[in-house]
Structures are given as C-alpha cells and as structure tokens.
Amino acid sequence: MQDLSLDELAALDEDGFRRHVRGWIEANYPLEVRHPTRRLHWHENRPWYLALSRKGWLTPGWPREYGGMGLDAARQLVMIEEMERFGAARVNDMGLVMLGPMLIRHASEEQKRRFLPRILSGEDIWCQGYSEPNAGSDLAALRLDAADEGDHWVLNGQKTWITLANDANWIFVLARTNKGGRKQEGISFLLLPMDSPGVTVRPIVNLDLHDEFCEVFFDNVRVPKDMVVGEVDKGWNYAKALLGFERIAIGSPKLSSSGLARLRALAAAMGKDKEPAFLDSYARFSMELADLKALYESYVERLKRGEPIGPDVSILKIVQTELFQRITDAMLEIAGGNAGLLEPMEEGLHPAGSFLLARPSTIFGGSSEILRNILARSVLDLPA
Amino acid sequence: MPATATEERAEALRMIRDSAAVVVPPDGGLGRVRGLRFTLPGIDPAVWRSMGAMGWIGLRLPEEAGGAGLGMAEACALLEELGRALVPEPLVAGALSARLLAAGGDTALLPALLAGESLVLTAWQQSADSLEAPGDREGARLFIPMAAAAQAFLLPVREGGALALYAVEGVRPETRRTQDGGHVGSLLPDLAAARRVAPNVGEAMALALDEAALGTAAYLLGLMERCFAMTLDYLRQRQQFGKPLGSFQALQHRAADLKIQLVLTRASVEGAAAELDAGATGDARRALVSRAKARAAEAAMRVTREAVQLHGAIGYTDEYDIGLFLRKAMVIANAFGSAALHRARYMRCASHPGAA
Numbered sequence: 001m002q003d004l005s006l007d008e009l010a011a012l013d014e015d016g017f018r019r020h021v022r023g024w025i026e027a028n029y030p031l032e033v034r035h036p037t038r039r040l041h042w043h044e045n046r047p048w049y050l051a052l053s054r055k056g057w058l059t060p061g062w063p064r065e066y067g068g069m070g071l072d073a074a075r076q077l078v079m080i081e082e083m084e085r086f087g088a089a090r091v092n093d094m095g096l097v098m099l100g101p102m103l104i105r106h107a108s109e110e111q112k113r114r115f116l117p118r119i120l121s122g123e124d125i126w127c128q129g130y131s132e133p134n135a136g137s138d139l140a141a142l143r144l145d146a147a148d149e150g151d152h153w154v155l156n157g158q159k160t161w162i163t164l165a166n167d168a169n170w171i172f173v174l175a176r177t178n179k180g181g182r183k184q185e186g187i188s189f190l191l192l193p194m195d196s197p198g199v200t201v202r203p204i205v206n207l208d209l210h211d212e213f214c215e216v217f218f219d220n221v222r223v224p225k226d227m228v229v230g231e232v233d234k235g236w237n238y239a240k241a242l243l244g245f246e247r248i249a250i251g252s253p254k255l256s257s258s259g260l261a262r263l264r265a266l267a268a269a270m271g272k273d274k275e276p277a278f279l280d281s282y283a284r285f286s287m288e289l290a291d292l293k294a295l296y297e298s299y300v301e302r303l304k305r306g307e308p309i310g311p312d313v314s315i316l317k318i319v320q321t322e323l324f325q326r327i328t329d330a331m332l333e334i335a336g337g338n339a340g341l342l343e344p345m346e347e348g349l350h351p352a353g354s355f356l357l358a359r360p361s362t363i364f365g366g367s368s369e370i371l372r373n374i375l376a377r378s379v380l381d382l383p384a
Numbered sequence: 385m386p387a388t389a390t391e392e393r394a395e396a397l398r399m400i401r402d403s404a405a406v407v408v409p410p411d412g413g414l415g416r417v418r419g420l421r422f423t424l425p426g427i428d429p430a431v432w433r434s435m436g437a438m439g440w441i442g443l444r445l446p447e448e449a450g451g452a453g454l455g456m457a458e459a460c461a462l463l464e465e466l467g468r469a470l471v472p473e474p475l476v477a478g479a480l481s482a483r484l485l486a487a488g489g490d491t492a493l494l495p496a497l498l499a500g501e502s503l504v505l506t507a508w509q510q511s512a513d514s515l516e517a518p519g520d521r522e523g524a525r526l527f528i529p530m531a532a533a534a535q536a537f538l539l540p541v542r543e544g545g546a547l548a549l550y551a552v553e554g555v556r557p558e559t560r561r562t563q564d565g566g567h568v569g570s571l572l573p574d575l576a577a578a579r580r581v582a583p584n585v586g587e588a589m590a591l592a593l594d595e596a597a598l599g600t601a602a603y604l605l606g607l608m609e610r611c612f613a614m615t616l617d618y619l620r621q622r623q624q625f626g627k628p629l630g631s632f633q634a635l636q637h638r639a640a641d642l643k644i645q646l647v648l649t650r651a652s653v654e655g656a657a658a659e660l661d662a663g664a665t666g667d668a669r670r671a672l673v674s675r676a677k678a679r680a681a682e683a684a685m686r687v688t689r690e691a692v693q694l695h696g697a698i699g700y701t702d703e704y705d706i707g708l709f710l711r712k713a714m715v716i717a718n719a720f721g722s723a724a725l726h727r728a729r730y731m732r733c734a735s736h737p738g739a740a
C-alpha cells in the first residue's frame with residue numbers, strides 16, 4: 001500500500017480517503033484483540049499506539065504544526081468510523097484527546113515543545129488527577145494541598161478514580177495553591193511525573209473486575225514552579241477548557257457506533273435480527289446515531305476553527321453516553337441467558353461487558369445530572 | 385375471605401419472611417455471598433440443608449408428597465427475602481425439580497432433595513431465552529444455574545405427545561461463570577445413562593416453569609427493594625456542594641420514579657401469587673405470571689442501573705456492595721424468560737390485553 005503524505009491524503013475525495021484509512025488499518029493493526037469490551041492497559045495497546053504514532057495518525061484533530069493531521073471534522077469522523085468498524089482498541093489517549101488540545105491552546109511555547117512531542121511518540125502517557133473522595137461532582141471543593149516553598153510547591157493529599165493511573169508516567173492535577181476566596185479561585189493546574197518521590201498509586205477493581213482506575217496519594221511531593229499551566233491560582237479556567245475537550249472526546253460517536261454494530265451481530269447470533277421488534281429498535285438507534293454524528297461533526301468543526309467550547313457541549317456528551325447505554329441495555333434484553341455471562345459469549349460478542357462498559361460514561365466527565373444542571377443554568381438561564 | 389382468614393394469611397406470610405433469618409444474617413451482611421463468588425460449587429451445602437430443614441424446597445408440594453403445602457404467596461414472600469440478601473443457593477431451580485419429581489411419583493431422588501441433602505437441577509432449557517422445555521433427545525441443555533453444585537439432573541424428554549422425565553447422576557456439566565460470581569452449566573443429554581422417572585410430566589413442567597418465573601420475579605423484587613433502600617441511605621449521607629445528595633430535586637424525582645417501579649412490581653407479583661393461590665390456571669395463569677415477570681425484570685434492571693448511577697464512581701467499584709445487586713440482576717432478569725418473551729406470551733394469553 002502506498003504511503004501518502006498528509007497533503008496527498010487531503011487531496012483524496014471522501015470515499016478515497018475512507019478506502020485508504022480502511023486499507024491501512026486492516027494491513028497494520030498489530031493486536032490480537034479486536035472489539036475489546038474493556039479498556040486495554042498500556043502494555044496491551046502500546047503496539048497500536050506506536051503504529052499510529054509512526055504513521056502520524058495518532059492525532060487527527062491536532063493542527064499540523066504540532067504533529068497532528070489537521071483533518072476537517074468530516075474526515076476525523078471517517079477515521080473514527082473506520083477504527084470502530086474494524087474494532088480497533090482504544091489506546092491510552094488522555095494526552096491525545098484531552099491534555100494535548102488544552103496545552104496547544106493554553107500552555108507556554110516551552111511547555112508545548114517539551115510535552116507535545118513526547119505525547120506523540122508515546123514516551124509520555126498521561127492521566128487526569130481531578131477528583132477526590134469529597135470532590136466529585138463538586139470538583140471545585142478539591143483540597144489537594146500545594147504549599148508554596150519558593151521555587152517549588154509541596155503537594156499533600158489524595159486524588160481518586162484516576163483512569164489508568166497505573167499505566168501513566170505523568171499526571172496533571174488540580175491543586176489548591178490558595179485557600180482564600182471563592183472555591184473556584186486558588187486552584188492551579190500542575191504537571192508532574194508519577195515517579196516523583198511521595199506519589200503512590202493504589203488500583204481499584206471496578207465492576208467489570210478490572211483495575212482500570214486508581215487512587216493516587218501525595219505525600220510531600222515536590223513540583224517545580226515551571227510545571228504550572230497558565231497562571232497560578234487560575235487553574236479552574238484551564239480545567240474547564242479541558243473539560244470541554246473531554247466532553248467532545250466522550251461525545252465522539254465511536255462507542256455508540258461500535259455498540260450498535262455489536263447489537264446487530266448479537267441479534268443475528270440470537271436469531272432475532274429479522275424480528276420486527278428488533279428492526280424497529282435498530283432503525284431507531286441507527287437514526288439517533290446519525291443525529292449524534294451530525295452533532296459531533298459540528299463540535300469538531302468549532303474546535304478546528306479554534307472557537308471556544310461553551311456549556312452547550314453538555315448536550316453532545318449526554319446524547320452520546322445515554323445512547324450508548326440504551327444500546328447496551330438492548331443487548332442485555334435480547335441476549336437471554338447470555339446477558340449474565342462473565343466472559344464473552346463468543347468471540348467479539350460480550351453483551352454483559354458492553355453493558356458494564358457503558359455504565360460509568362454517564363458518571364465521569366460530568367455526570368448526566370450535573371450536565372443537565374449546567375444546561376438549565378448556563379444555557380437556558382433558568383433561575384438558581 | 386373473612387377478616388380472620390385474611391389476618392391468618394398475613395401472619396403466615398410474616399412468619400415465613402421472618403424464617404428467612406435462618407440463612408440471612410440479621411444485618412443483611414453480604415460477606416458470605418462475597419466469599420462464595422467465583423468459587424465452585426458456589427453454594428454452601430450447609431445452607432442448602434437448612435433450606436431443606438425449613439421445608440422451603442418442598443414449600444409448594446402437598447403434605448402427602450413430603451411438602452409444606454403452602455401457596456405461591458408464601459413462596460414469593462420467602463424468595464423476596466432471599467433476593468434482598470442475594471442468597472446464591474438455587475431455591476427456585478431446586479423447587480422446580482421437586483415439583484417434577486413429585487409429579488412423577490419419584491421416591492429415589494425426592495426425599496434427599498426435599499431435605500436439602502442433595503441438589504437436583506432440571507436441564508430443561510435449550511435456547512438462551514425460553515420458558516418451554518422442548519425435550520429434544522439430543523439438544524444441548526443450557527443455562528442450568530449453579531450446575532456444579534448438583535448431584536443429579538432431570539431431563540425432560542419429548543416422547544410422542546408426552547414429556548417424559550429422566551434422571552442422570554454423576555454427570556459433570558460444562559460451566560461458564562456469571563456476573564454474580566455464580567455459574568451456569570450446560571450438558572448433552574445421555575439417555576443411555578439416564579433413568580426414566582415418569583412417562584409424562586408435561587403439565588407439571590408447565591406449572592413448575594410458571595412458578596419458577598414468578599418466584600424469580602419475587603426474588604428480583606426483594607433485590608431491588610434492598611438496592612433501593614441502600615441508595616436512599618447513600619443519598620441521605622453523601623454530601624456534595626455542602627448538601628446531602630438527596631436534597632437535590634433532580635435526584636428526589638429519580639428516587640420517586642424508582643419507588644413507583646417498586647410499588648408496581650409488588651402489586652404485579654403479589655397480585656399474581658394471590659390469583660394463582662385462588663386457582664388461576666391455563667392462560668389466565670400464564671398472563672399473570674408473564675405480567676409480573678416482565679415488570680420485575682425491567683424494573684430490577686432500571687433500579688439497579690440507576691442505583692449505580694446515583695452512587696457515582698463508588699458505585700462502579702467491586703468493593704462497594706451496590707454493584708452486586710446490578711450484577712445479580714443481569715444474571716437473573718432473563719431467567720425463565722426475558723421481559724420481551726413474557727410480553728409476547730402475555731399478548732397470546734391475556735383474555736383482553738389492554739382492556740384488562
């Protein structure tokens with residue numbers, strides 16, 4: 001297969017682009033696992049990450065000047081669709097879809113030069129340290145203490161529910177650098193290596209029996225002052241910006257789209273794919289998925305034009321996660337006794353796994369309830 | 385019923401609920417249940433013996449057959465209590481086998497089963513979603529709950545117009561683990577090695593499956609009641625934004641909606657049990673059972689799903705108990721027929737669907 005430059009890729013029409021992407025994935029996907037029903041760990045998805053990295057296809061949405069593909073929204077969607085169609089595994093993408101875009105907009109030139117290439121090469125795998133035991137939905141109540149010691153801060157406290165912290169070598173945290181004033185003030189956005197002295201990680205077993213998220217403890221951890229993104233004490237603003245990227249990332253139709261393909265395969269395996277009741281619900285889901293894609297495309301376009309992402313992005317995240325959940329609910333409904341199996345019922349078909357995978361998507365990245373509150377207050381302007 | 389008879393019945397139901405304390409710890413603790421997860425055979429034989437000693441395995445059998453002669457209302461009350469505590473010993477499946485053995489006049493396996501000294505399971509299911517025993521001589525028998533714990537299996541086998549009953553001992557079913565920490569087994573019927581117990585248990589099979597479906601609905605009812613109560617406790621305790629979660633109106637409405645589901649499920653399950661006890665048979669019985677099972681399956685999934693959501697991230701951990709309810713519901717919501725199967729059966733059996 002021909003190795004096309006980004007310009008040559010851009011010159012292809014959409015069908016040609018799709019065929020090219022499909023062909024490349026089929027020829028280069030290095031993993032045994034397709035359609036995984038849980039997040040793979042770094043040691044499992046690393047070959048795929050590196051293959052994408054070598055190809056220059058890790059970050060379809062990043063501008064080219066930072067090593068991205070600079071694709072328009074429609075083509076980013078094509079890439080997502082083709083990855084999902086093939087059942088390609090999700091990689092450790094916190095740096096790619098969340099931190100990276102945030103740094104591109106808000107970090108210093110030096111920080112960009114230092115961190116972006118290492119994300120692209122797979123040298124740095126990031127995790128997101130926001131939540132604490134008593135600061136979940138009420139994130140601004142966070143208490144991770146950053147004491148000012150002149151040229152560095154000293155961190156003490158705890159973060160929790162940190163996805164794949166056990167894979168990461170860097171973490172970005174929100175820490176309290178100033179205790180006066182409103183709780184949203186006095187928070188700073190800090191970067192630190194996971195092997196800093198005083199950092200400990202305890203994996204937590206999730207409902208699907210995987211050690212996918214972790215507690216992270218900070219005991220007198222030193223963070224140099226140049227590891228702050230943006231202004232000190234103003235981290236809430238950058239965190240909010242990052243949440244916008246996160247909501248777009250979670251709003252990506254990929255989970256619903258692969259879920260729907262799995263639902264159809266399941267119905268066929270169960271002999272129900274010709275039943276009118278199934279076809280009706282399948283039609284409904286397909287149309288909802290198409291609507292979701294249209295909505296997603298409009299947000300990706302806005303991102304690409306560098307427009308601010310407002311509170312209305314909540315809608316995208318709600319639509320995607322709740323559609324995905326309803327699709328997996330439907331899987332359990334038609335799976336009969338297979339609905340309760342611990343392992344896949346057959347290769348690539350694991351209704352219980354898909355169902356459990358869908359559960360927390362309405363909890364993290366802003367729960368459905370909190371996003372509806374945001375919609376009501378910040379978009380609809382209803383009184384508090 | 386005269387007032388005194390009604391009171392007596394209510395007292396009997398209270399007693400049977402209280403008797404569940406024999407296998408359910410007073411604080412409802414789930415330590416024993418956790419300890420058995422992902423082990424084989426996955427049940428505690430001593431608990432199974434207690435269930436036998438309490439007369440639960442033969443609860444529905446007439447006294448002449450060695451049973452307790454109690455009604456579906458009592459069976460459902462008991463199963464609801466077991467569901468609250470996520471008891472893994474397969475009482476519904478064991479009672480189903482007892483019904484078939486009693487109907488077949490068996491004296492070899494029944495006494496030990498009723499005493500809880502052995503576990504006999506019925507290998508009736510041949511497709512993933514079903515409430516009928518086709519009785520194929522060759523077809524694999526699937527989804528036998530806790531099969532590794534059984535000493536013997538009953539095989540319904542179609543012979544002409546009749547459904548004969550065979551028994552096999554000493555077979556080792558293949559097992560697959562389930563989300564609740566239990567397992568389901570499958571086996572290929574080996575009739576050469578089996579003993580023919582009775583020439584026709586067709587009627588008893590249909591009744592036993594209906595009772596098992598209704599019993600499963602009652603178990604689901606107990607499961608969701610407890611899960612809901614734990615969620616309300618959590619909404620009262622957990623604070624965010626300086627207030628208990630339960631003070632947020634959006635969550636109050638969610639709780640209210642779940643309560644509605646619980647009340648409807650109870651009305652459906654208890655109503656069906658009462659009507660079966662009052663003599664409902666045939667299509668009337670099938671419609672009642674299907675209504676209750678469809679409701680219970682959907683409500684249980686909804687309540688347990690939302691319970692996890694309302695707990696936030698902690699609900700998505702294995703170490704916190706709320707997820708055990710969701711994962712049990714995933715395993716039994718479709719047992720003895722999914723909601724869709726029961727909706728379809730309801731349309732075939734109800735005398736005036738929609739009007740009734």
Ligand SMILES: Cc1cc2nc3c(=O)[nH]c(=O)nc-3n(C[C@H](O)[C@H](O)[C@H](O)COP(=O)(O)OP(=O)(O)OC[C@H]3O[C@@H](n4cnc5c(N)ncnc54)[C@H](O)[C@@H]3O)c2cc1C
Nearest residue numbers: 128130131136137161162163360364367369693694696697
């Ligand atoms: C799988 C998973 C991965 C995660 N990964 C990360 C990660 O990588 N990094 C990180 O920092 N965090 C992560 N989180 C944490 C996530 O951000 C929090 O779970 C989330 O913010 C909710 O907080 P909480 O779990 O404390 O729930 P709570 O805030 O206690 O909320 C419990 C319930 O109450 C509802 N609720 C709360 N307040 C209100 C209100 N005012 N009105 C109505 N309803 C309300 C919530 O919606 C939820 O249903 C992850 C969580 C999960 C489940």
